[in-house]
Amino acid sequence: MLRRVHITEIELGMFIHKMEGSWFKHPFWNRRFLxxxxxxxxxxxxxxIETVIIDTDQGLDTRRLSERAEVGVQTQTQTQMQTGAAPVAAVVPPPRTVSRYQPKPPVRTLLRPSERQPGAVPPATIVQVRExxxxxxxxxxxNKVISQVFVQAxxxxxxxxxxxxxxVDEVYASVQRNLYAFNGLLRCQQDSEYVYRHSLSVSALMVxxxxxxxxxxxxxxxxxxxxxxxxxxxxxxxxDLGAIGGDYRHLAPSLVQSHVLLGHAFLKAAGDIPPSVVDTCLRHHERLDGTGYPYGLGAEAIELLPRMGMVCDLYDNLVTGGDNRVGLDPxxxxxxxxxxxxxxxxxxxxALVTTLGVYPIGAFxxxxxxxLAMVVAEDDGDTALPVVRAFWSLAQGRSIKAESIALSQCFGADSIVGAADLEGLDLPPLGQLRQRLIEATRRELAV
Incomplete structure (x- = not known):
């Protein structure tokens, strides 16, 4: 049963179903939790927040708490009268509830460290790939929501x-479950319009x-x-973005630059967007040396969030390519x-390099x-030693049966020499190759 209560009535053991008011009036990511x-x-x-909605089927009700306390005191008083014991403060334990929002304990199906072969993928990586x-x-x-936002605009x-x-809640939750999986998967997907995929990718990078x-x-x-x-x-x-493949970077520079002013006005009109978000929309194409747009601002006028925005935006633009250019290796x-x-x-x-790893997911x-191999997962202990999927033999000059290798488990038997040079190799388009390798890894390790 859902019930609205004032914030002063909140007690431990209640299940918060909804916090009423602006999303930015409270510091919680999950809006439903025990x-x-x-x-x-x-x-x-x-x-x-002034009021919240509680779910009394999954947690305590204020009235139920009072009733339980009253019953507890009455029972204790009767016992004291019979035994002559000194009064003791009543303790009312919260009822045991099982929330469908609580994570299930993992099922252990992995080998013990002593049973793994050199180069075998460690358990943490399997969990990462499952994400x-x-x-x-x-x-x-x-992507559906983002496309609707652009249509509304x-x-x-x-x-x-x-x-x-x-x-944003869902992106945050995925990043919390695994720092690398969400953005790594985006790097290896090619099945949505650039502007939507870019927005989602930059959001994950920013979080x-x-x-x-x-x-x-x-x-x-x-x-x-x-x-x-x-x-x-x-x-x-x-x-008409559809006429240019959904990539607005193909437009004339003056038209491209107008999007920050249009977006800034649109977000200000919304009225419930934090000033820092509005400011980032306006200034993420500025540069600290004054060479950016729309105003050519210098470092002193650019706060941290726009600085983060310009780095994440630049990185994603570089790896996705555009203007008839192939995206750079991460x-x-x-x-x-x-x-x-x-x-x-x-x-x-x-900080971004530390976040993504020296060789981010999707790097060849x-x-x-x-x-030659592609990075398919990161090692939390050492991002310079990721999990890779080998797919090409330089000596034989041809593709080979793909194999996933955890470099941190190789004990020096194999290692990364540097970024791969794929020029002139008989390979499918890199976007397709990335998606194929990441999907094969997911199928192989999602045991």
């Missing part, structure tokens, strides 16, 4: 902040980067929303950004064994 942590209760009481399946569902649903309709908050920079929960949420909305002005440009793209020097915040870039690498 309240068991005293620190979370303090945060809720200190927020600007690809969940991430795929999130990406599919999120084109039609001049107001932005529905609740829809956006749901997407992961905010986590790496140890920003607070509200700032992390705003970072994710900024990434999702920073290019919303593209939907207001008087162009590892090469990171080096390219490092060469931009003072134009971008290099400290933020270093050359191995010491004379094989």
């Amino acid at each position: 309240l068991t942590n005293p620190a979370h209760l303090e945060l809720l009481l200190a927020s600007d 690809f399946g969940r991430a795929r569902k999130v990406i599919g649903e999120a 084109r039609l001049g309709k107001a932005l529905n902040v609740a829809d956006i908050s749901n997407v 992961a980067l905010a986590r790496q920079l140890k920003l607070g929960p509200v700032q992390m949420r705003e970072a994710g929303m900024a990434g999702l909305l920073m290019d919303v002005g593209v939907g207001q440009m008087e162009v 590892a090469v793209a990171l080096r390219h950004l490092a060469e931009m020097g003072d134009a971008i915040d290099q400290e933020v870039l270093r 690498v050359e191995l010491a064994s004379g094989r």
